[in-house]
Amino acid sequence: MSQNQKIVLLTGASGGLGTAIARHLSQNNYKVYGTSRHKQANGDYIPVSMDLSDEKSIDKAVKFVLSKENRIDILINNAGIGATGSIEETKIDDVKKIFEINLFGMIALTQKVLPVMRSQKSGIIINISSIAGYTGLPFRGIYSATKSAVMRISEALSSEVNQFNIRVIDVAPGDFKTNIAAGRLYTAIDENSPYYTDYKRILQMIDDEVDKGLAPDVLGKKINGILRKKHPKLRYNIGVFLQRLTPYLICILPGRFFEKLINKHYGIKYKP
Numbered sequence: 001m002s003q004n005q006k007i008v009l010l011t012g013a014s015g016g017l018g019t020a021i022a023r024h025l026s027q028n029n030y031k032v033y034g035t036s037r038h039k040q041a042n043g044d045y046i047p048v049s050m051d052l053s054d055e056k057s058i059d060k061a062v063k064f065v066l067s068k069e070n071r072i073d074i075l076i077n078n079a080g081i082g083a084t085g086s087i088e089e090t091k092i093d094d095v096k097k098i099f100e101i102n103l104f105g106m107i108a109l110t111q112k113v114l115p116v117m118r119s120q121k122s123g124i125i126i127n128i129s130s131i132a133g134y135t136g137l138p139f140r141g142i143y144s145a146t147k148s149a150v151m152r153i154s155e156a157l158s159s160e161v162n163q164f165n166i167r168v169i170d171v172a173p174g175d176f177k178t179n180i181a182a183g184r185l186y187t188a189i190d191e192n193s194p195y196y197t198d199y200k201r202i203l204q205m206i207d208d209e210v211d212k213g214l215a216p217d218v219l220g221k222k223i224n225g226i227l228r229k230k231h232p233k234l235r236y237n238i239g240v241f242l243q244r245l246t247p248y249l250i251c252i253l254p255g256r257f258f259e260k261l262i263n264k265h266y267g268i269k270y271k272p
């Protein structure tokens, strides 16, 4: 290990954003341990097998990194899955599964890394939430809820661990062109469902938005920049201008007015 080389534990390294983050960090002298369920070789990170829905595998992954490096300087909680479906028709088992991966697994991993960072008296934790976490998006409500929860965890954790010289940063991406749709938990819909037409149309819109999204390298570069800041902000929204504007609009516009804008955007009938 070269002197001052920081050890990074990055989840979801085999996916679009994770791979880009690993690339930018390895090019900038970070040593990256990258996790995924399907371990993949990649010159930018050392692959580590980990399933966020399995606490034993989380424990094993952390122990593996510690056995090699004896420290973890940076934890990037990036892994996550997308999910679509109406609130009414998404099965509770699926709701639990999405929370298991996007939230509970991320908390479990953070709990395993925090004692290490506290004993080092330093550490940085970056949680990848989503701009979709600022509001409940139609047919993505469960996903939005998990990402909203990630933001709240980032805030609370930051307050708790700041005294131990551990910085917590929430990074909320807008749309990025990755394969997230392939791993998405999709609630199937019956043609007779009252949501059928809206759901089908909006699914296509969601896919188009991801396809037209920013290149993952934009995020990788940004994360590298954030890690180099002496005083990083608590949250960063990264996306095109309108997506970065959304959190501010939510704060200043009346709730029903914003809701009307959302329904107009997605073409859902709205009764004033």
Ligand SMILES: NC(=O)c1ccc[n+]([C@@H]2O[C@H](COP(=O)([O-])OP(=O)(O)OC[C@H]3O[C@@H](n4cnc5c(N)ncnc54)[C@H](OP(=O)(O)O)[C@@H]3O)[C@@H](O)[C@H]2O)c1
Pocket: 011, 012, 013, 014, 015, 016, 017, 018, 035, 036, 037, 038, 039, 050, 051, 052, 053, 078, 079, 080, 081, 082, 101, 128, 129, 130, 131, 172, 173, 174, 175, 176, 177, 178, 179, 180, 181, 183, 210, 213
């Ligand atoms: N793409 C976007 O537009 C966008 C926008 C906002 C936020 N985000 C967030 O950014 C993060 C990365 O998304 P992405 O677009 O790069 O998605 P992606 O291409 O689908 O990659 C997801 C990564 O998470 C891993 N993963 C999935 N389920 C897992 C599990 N149960 N345990 C451990 N690892 C698991 C995947 O590897 P394996 O399948 O091999 O386990 C993969 O490496 C996610 O948290 C996502 O919610 C993405």
